[in-house]
Amino acid sequence: MILPKCENIYNDSKKLLKKEGFELLFSHFGEFKTSKINEFISDIEEYLTTKKEPKKIIKSFFNILIEGLQNIKNHGEFSANDQQLAYCNIVSSDDVYVIHFANLIISEKLGALNKAINRLNNTDYDGVKKIYLDTLTNGEISKKGGAGLGVITMAMKSKNKIILNNTPINDKLSLISIEINLNKK
Amino acid sequence: MENLTIESTKSTPKVIGNAETGNLTLSGNLFPENSILFFKPIYTWISDLSKHSNVFNLEFELNYISSSSVIQILKTMQLIEELYSTDKTQFIWKYEIDDEDIQKLGEEFNKLTKSPMDLIAVDV
Numbered sequence: 001m002i003l004p005k006c007e008n009i010y011n012d013s014k015k016l017l018k019k020e021g022f023e024l025l026f027s028h029f030g031e032f033k034t035s036k037i038n039e040f041i042s043d044i045e046e047y048l049t050t051k052k053e054p055k056k057i058i059k060s061f062f063n064i065l066i067e068g069l070q071n072i073k074n075h076g077e078f079s080a081n082d083q084q085l086a087y088c089n090i091v092s093s094d095d096v097y098v099i100h101f102a103n104l105i106i107s108e109k110l111g112a113l114n115k116a117i118n119r120l121n122n123t124d125y126d127g128v129k130k131i132y133l134d135t136l137t138n139g140e141i142s143k144k145g146g147a148g149l150g151v152i153t154m155a156m157k158s159k160n161k162i163i164l165n166n167t168p169i170n171d172k173l174s175l176i177s178i179e180i181n182l183n184k185k
Numbered sequence: 186m187e188n189l190t191i192e193s194t195k196s197t198p199k200v201i202g203n204a205e206t207g208n209l210t211l212s213g214n215l216f217p218e219n220s221i222l223f224f225k226p227i228y229t230w231i232s233d234l235s236k237h238s239n240v241f242n243l244e245f246e247l248n249y250i251s252s253s254s255v256i257q258i259l260k261t262m263q264l265i266e267e268l269y270s271t272d273k274t275q276f277i278w279k280y281e282i283d284d285e286d287i288q289k290l291g292e293e294f295n296k297l298t299k300s301p302m303d304l305i306a307v308d309v
Contacts, residue, residue: 041195056285060286063249
């Protein structure tokens with residue numbers, strides 16, 4: 001019963017964010033097809049423009065969103081009934097935007113992802129930039145064109161540590177949530 | 186040898202390749218669903234043109250770029266440098282005047298390639 005389990009985690013994540021005092025701006029649970037990604041991105045761009053956020057914030061936000069949503073689409077695992085279950089929550093407080101990207105992953109791959117994120121979290125901005133350039137020039141490119149630059153790009157644009165959470169769903173799959181914080185100032 | 190034209194979408198740039206002048210321009214957003222597939226016809230055009238011309242000018246004026254496309258931009262530049270002599274190639278990297286990230290990305294490409302590159306700030 002993957003769907004109800006994932007949906008419960010999604011509902012709990014929204015409740016927790018609200019309890020922590022955040023305003024929920026955008027949220028979607030289910031699949032992220034290209035049309036949904038484009039719609040999501042357009043809505044957020046419009047929201048940020050209406051809020052008169054500085055161009056730099058809009059650009060960083062947009063870049064984080066592209067990487068996070070394409071990451072879900074390109075790397076999110078499918079459940080047994082062929083659904084690529086995922087969710088994205090975007091919340092705001094006075095001084096920060098918080099974005100959660102969640103998708104299914106084969107639990108065996110968690111170790112490698114944890115390691116990659118810890119490496120980014122344990123270095124400063126220049127260190128992250130160095131990892132970015134090393135990966136750009138030497139990274140192994142997947143069939144979908146990625147080389148692991150997505151998470152590194154999110155770390156560079158947010159200039160904050162990435163928070164990774166995971167919940168086992170069954171004996172093979174886990175639902176991971178990547179939390180990105182983008183300061184408003 | 187035919188020109189190359191790909192119309193822009195919300196996530197992909199307008200691509201114009203002029204076979205007579207050897208100019209290739211990409212302008213707009215660059216975050217296709219699959220960057221390898223998007224660049225495939227561009228690589229083919231660059232390779233085909235090298236059989237007819239020895240001059241190549243590559244110009245980018247991009248707004249949002251996904252990380253997988255950054256890899257393909259570098260590969261495009263490297264392919265041009267493989268097929269054309271670097272004294273016959275020219276790269277132009279245009280960026281919005283206050284877009285530091287795109288400016289810095291251009292500077293990195295400049296370091297990673299041998300061809301002369303003009304970095305031009307554009308007031309949009």
